[in-house]
Amino acid sequence: MEVDWEVEIGGDAPLIDASWDGLVDLHSAPEFAAQLPESRQFPALAHALVQLNSEVSPVWTSKCDAWIPEVFDADELDAQRGEGNCALSCYIDLLPRSQRTWSSTDHAVAKCRAICGRLRAVPLRCCRADLILRQAYIAPDRNGFGVTAYLTACGSTPDLARATLESALGALVSAILPVPGPATATSKLQ
Numbered sequence: 001m002e003v004d005w006e007v008e009i010g011g012d013a014p015l016i017d018a019s020w021d022g023l024v025d026l027h028s029a030p031e032f033a034a035q036l037p038e039s040r041q042f043p044a045l046a047h048a049l050v051q052l053n054s055e056v057s058p059v060w061t062s063k064c065d066a067w068i069p070e071v072f073d074a075d076e077l078d079a080q081r082g083e084g085n086c087a088l089s090c091y092i093d094l095l096p097r098s099q100r101t102w103s104s105t106d107h108a109v110a111k112c113r114a115i116c117g118r119l120r121a122v123p124l125r126c127c128r129a130d131l132i133l134r135q136a137y138i139a140p141d142r143n144g145f146g147v148t149a150y151l152t153a154c155g156s157t158p159d160l161a162r163a164t165l166e167s168a169l170g171a172l173v174s175a176i177l178p179v180p181g182p183a184t185a186t187s188k189l190q
Contacts, residue, residue: 001171002078002128003119005112009105009135016093016136016146018062026053027060038090042066044166045090051173052094058101059094059176062146066090069152077154078125086161087154090169094176095136095146108133108145118175126161127153127168 008014024032030050033039039046045066053060067089074084102108112131119129129151136146149172153165 001119001122001124001168002076003116003130004128005109005116005131005133007105007109007133009133014134014148016062016095016134016148018093018095018136018138018146019140020063023062026050030054036064038064038066042088042090042162042165044162044169045092048092048169048173051177052092054177056178057176058097058178060097061092062095063093064091072152072154074154077128077152079154080125082156083126083160084154085156086158087152088158088161088165089150089152090165091148091150092172093136093146093148095138096144099142099144102145105133105145108147112147115172115175119171122171122175124164124167124171126155126164127151129168129172 024036026033026049030053033046033049045064049061049064051057069087069089072087096102102111112133115131129149132148134146134148136144138144151165151168151172153161153168155161155164
């Protein structure tokens with residue numbers, strides 16, 4: 001899977017605002033994930049949101065979207081000729097569940113690199129993930145860092161692009177959630 005990360009902090013860089021008026025607390029009410037307009041457009045997003053907001057997840061989500069990109073570079077998605085006819089994109093804002101997680105820029109960068117390393121190991125073509133580390137307004141008394149995860153996939157048909165994006169979302173969730181079994185208490189993001 002094609003993957004990259006970057007830091008966008010300070011100046012006019014976007015800020016993740018977890019206190020926005022339309023926030024749906026999917027940790028407390030996971031059943032609402034399927035009712036989000038973005039999830040109705042792209043149902044696999046609902047499944048990823050439920051997992052990312054689960055009890056075992058080291059993160060929670062504050063915003064997401066799905067769309068058909070007007071412009072994309074099929075070469076950046078590791079697509080071969082004919083596989084770049086159609087594309088689908090989504091993003092998810094991820095925030096740490098613990099105040100100690102991502103406590104400094106260096107710590108947050110290390111976590112982004114670790115997630116990217118796990119995603120690069122996934123043998124999936126025609127897609128990419130870009131993780132953008134941003135400052136986050138988490139609550140009135142809590143600022144910190146968050147990550148906006150952008151995923152884009154392409155295919156020769158809209159259905160193939162959708163299926164690849166579903167696989168890319170699954171890979172992102174697997175790269176973030178704790179390893180099942182005896183190591184479950186140890187999060188990949190903490």
